[in-house]
Amino acid sequence: MRAWRVNTHGGPQEVLALEEEVPVPEPAADQVRIRVGAAALNFGDDLLCRGTYQLRPELPFTPGLEVAGEVVAAGDQAGIAEGTRVMGVPALPAGGLAEYALADARNCYAIPPTLPDRDAAAMLIPFQTGHIALHQRGGLKSGETLLVHAGAGGVGSAAIQLGKVAGARVIATAGGPEKVAICRELGADLAIDYLAEDFPARVREATGGEGADVIYDPVGGDVFEKSRKCVAWHGRILVVGFAGGAMVSAPMNQLLFRNYSLVGVYMGEYSHRDRPFLDRVHAEILALYADGRIKPLIHAGVPMEGVPAAIAGLAGRATAGKVVVEVVKA
Ligand SMILES: NC(=O)c1ccc[n+]([C@@H]2O[C@H](COP(=O)([O-])OP(=O)(O)OC[C@H]3O[C@@H](n4cnc5c(N)ncnc54)[C@H](OP(=O)(O)O)[C@@H]3O)[C@@H](O)[C@H]2O)c1
Numbered sequence: 001m002r003a004w005r006v007n008t009h010g011g012p013q014e015v016l017a018l019e020e021e022v023p024v025p026e027p028a029a030d031q032v033r034i035r036v037g038a039a040a041l042n043f044g045d046d047l048l049c050r051g052t053y054q055l056r057p058e059l060p061f062t063p064g065l066e067v068a069g070e071v072v073a074a075g076d077q078a079g080i081a082e083g084t085r086v087m088g089v090p091a092l093p094a095g096g097l098a099e100y101a102l103a104d105a106r107n108c109y110a111i112p113p114t115l116p117d118r119d120a121a122a123m124l125i126p127f128q129t130g131h132i133a134l135h136q137r138g139g140l141k142s143g144e145t146l147l148v149h150a151g152a153g154g155v156g157s158a159a160i161q162l163g164k165v166a167g168a169r170v171i172a173t174a175g176g177p178e179k180v181a182i183c184r185e186l187g188a189d190l191a192i193d194y195l196a197e198d199f200p201a202r203v204r205e206a207t208g209g210e211g212a213d214v215i216y217d218p219v220g221g222d223v224f225e226k227s228r229k230c231v232a233w234h235g236r237i238l239v240v241g242f243a244g245g246a247m248v249s250a251p252m253n254q255l256l257f258r259n260y261s262l263v264g265v266y267m268g269e270y271s272h273r274d275r276p277f278l279d280r281v282h283a284e285i286l287a288l289y290a291d292g293r294i295k296p297l298i299h300a301g302v303p304m305e306g307v308p309a310a311i312a313g314l315a316g317r318a319t320a321g322k323v324v325v326e327v328v329k330a
Contacts (some may be wrong), residue, residue: 003098004307006076007060009051012311016049018304022062025094025102032103034088036327037069037117039096041307042125042154043094043243046315048092052193058093063311064096065089067103068111068120069327078105085111089268094120095308099327104276106271109282113287122296122322124157127285128218128278129267133238134162136277137263138214147203147230150161151249152179152320157297159216160186165293168214171206173199173223175317182320186297196210200229211235221246228254235260297321 003022006015014236027033041064047053048063074080090101090106110150111120133271134140146163149171150156163170164187173194184190188208192199203212210230218223221244224237231237239262250262269280288294292298299321302310311324 001099003062004064004304005062006049006058009059010049011174012046012049012315013308016063016308016311018030018307024100027073027075027078027102030080030105031075031091031290032071032080032088032105032108033068033073034067034086034090034101034103034108035072036067036096036099038121038301039064039065039101039325040066040121040125040154041311041314041323041325041329043065043241043314045097045311048095049311055092061093061125062095062098062101063092064098064101065315066121066125067096067101068122069101069122070116071108072100074105080105080108080110084302085113085117085120087111087124087273091126097325097327104271106275107278112290115286118249118298118301118324118326119289119296122298122324123158123285123289124294125267126155126279126322127162128270129155129240129265130158130162131281131285132267132270133216133265134159134166134214137265138216138236138238140166140168140214141312142170145169145171145207145210145214145232147227148172148183148188149194149213149215149217149223150174151183151191151245152297153188153218154297154314155218155240156216157182157186157321158294160188161294165214165288171203171212174207179320194223200226201298203230207232214238216240217276218242219244219246224248224250228258231258231260233259236263237261238263238265240265299323301326308327325329
């Protein structure tokens with residue numbers, strides 16, 4: 001089969017190789033083989049190529065963390081029938097940037113006929129992450145103020161939409177006027193260019209000096225540091241990711257006297273620990289999509305050949321929303 005492979009670690013444009021004769025992967029007893037219709041790229045794909053992601057599969061491997069397609073083979077304990085259309089998180093090393101990917105059955109979710117592969121692939125990680133972060137971890141309440149960083153990004157664009165659905169007042173930040181305009185189109189009540197403006201001052205001004213109740217932070221670094229200046233009393237800063245590169249820390253005495261919480265969010269662990277909970281999350285997300293209340297923000301569809309440049313663009317802040325790879329069916 002045709003698959004992108006990483007044979008040695010490095011930048012995606014240096015190390016990704018499109019190989020034509022990769023063996024079709026065989027599912028284990030609790031896995032399925034998916035004929036990939038569409039694969040969505042994630043920031044993690046860049047880190048996977050570089051060997052700096054939290055998962056470090058043995059070389060060679062195929063990246064790709066998010067797919068939609070059809071189950072064409074299933075292990076005898078998988079419990080998913082062949083022919084079922086699913087969206088899923090692939091099991092590395094048989095990732096999604098290939099004609100066929102493997103996925104653990106617990107990381108697959110059935111999708112209705114009305115949901116095209118392109119949208120399904122682009123929805124799974126951003127909307128599950130956003131839902132878990134805002135509700136289960138952040139306890140977001142209607143009427144509260146939610147601040148979403150990198151609001152035009154993959155996970156940020158989903159968090160804006162889910163925040164509005166939850167009845168929050170949403171403030172978004174993004175880098176540059178085009179991305180700021182996208183945040184507004186997604187429903188943000190206020191959008192701030194955090195490369196050009198002092199966002200903590202703008203957030204305090206917009207909240208009568210109180211600050212944001214919940215801060216969704218997939219960036220870290222300087223953005224996290226500044227977030228601590230505009231978090232409300234009883235506020236929750238959701239630590240979602242480190243797209244800015246820098247790990248962060250906060251002085252504990254500030255948590256105490258400002259009475260706010262730092263809350264970790266790791267979507268990838270939930271399928272191991274509480275799949276029934278994720279089933280409820282998935283059902284809610286599908287219902288919101290069916291009602292037209294949420295929609296994945298898709299930056300572009302690219303052919304298989306465009307993958308290395310697309311991953312580099314994503315990691316280099318050149319994308320708004322998800323990049324979806326249209327994988328040619330075998
Ligand atoms: N915790 C979880 O369960 C979970 C799940 C999914 C993803 N994540 C994490 O969330 C983060 C975002 O992932 P994503 O796939 O949705 O990516 P993305 O948001 O589509 O892209 C990252 C965005 O981060 C912003 N950014 C700020 N500083 C940056 C820098 N120095 N370099 C690159 N980007 C920078 C950019 O937006 P601006 O140009 O607007 O600043 C960029 O578009 C990643 O760290 C990822 O690992 C975590």
